[in-house]
Amino acid sequence: MAAIYPGSFDPITNGxxxxxxxxxxxxxxxxxxxxxxxxxxxxxxxxxxxxxLREVVHGYPNVEVDCFHGLLVDYAAQKSASVVIxxxxxxxxxxxxxxxxxxxxxxxxxxxTVFLMAGEAYSFISSRLVKEVIGLGGNISGLVPPPVxxxxxxxxxxxxxxx
Ligand code: PNS
Numbered sequence: 267m268a269a270i271y272p273g274s275f276d277p278i279t280n281g282x283x284x285x286x287x288x289x290x291x292x293x294x295x296x297x298x299x300x301x302x303x304x305x306x307x308x309x310x311x312x313x314x315x316x317x318x319l320r321e322v323v324h325g326y327p328n329v330e331v332d333c334f335h336g337l338l339v340d341y342a343a344q345k346s347a348s349v350v351i352x353x354x355x356x357x358x359x360x361x362x363x364x365x366x367x368x369x370x371x372x373x374x375x376x377x378x379t380v381f382l383m384a385g386e387a388y389s390f391i392s393s394r395l396v397k398e399v400i401g402l403g404g405n406i407s408g409l410v411p412p413p414v415x416x417x418x419x420x421x422x423x424x425x426x427x428x429x
Contacts, residue, residue: 268295269349269380270342272334275300275315276308277414279396281388283322285353288382290326297345298323302335309397309421322411339374350379355389401425 271289275282275298290296300315310318312333319331334341342350350370352363367379383389391409400406400418407415 268347269293269351270347271298271351276393279391279410281384281391284384284388289351290329296329298331300333318414321413339370342377354381
């Protein structure tokens, strides 16, 4: 059975990675896929985010990295995936996730959303907060995979150099 783990992954955190590890044990094939979203202004391009994902998932033989645009359910059908994985960290995630899951179910009843809880050590991590903390000079070690930390540091320095 194939599952899609969709998201922005700008950038991937250790919380995402924990979910990838859990899902890779549950499904035969896991496709981690980045939404090509022209309206958001990401810190990293889709290509950079795919590269970071590939670097950190290379140890998982049943995990692939991809990107998509348009409706998630159309993309899932195109990939013959019947499951969408989403992570729930806290109750605050629930409302938005429920809405998305129900909308996706209405659009494609055969595709099931499976919610997984990341380990409690990761429950407070988000890409947004990691970017904020490193941008303000805080320590993010242990929150993102080491190669991602290096790229984040470089990107923040580049951005600061430009201003
Ligand atoms: O990491 P994110 O930003 O929370 O991921 C959100 C994502 C990419 C899963 C969601 O925005 C999505 O699936 N977008 C694709 C467009 C779509 O299918 N919209 C209708 C279903 S709610």
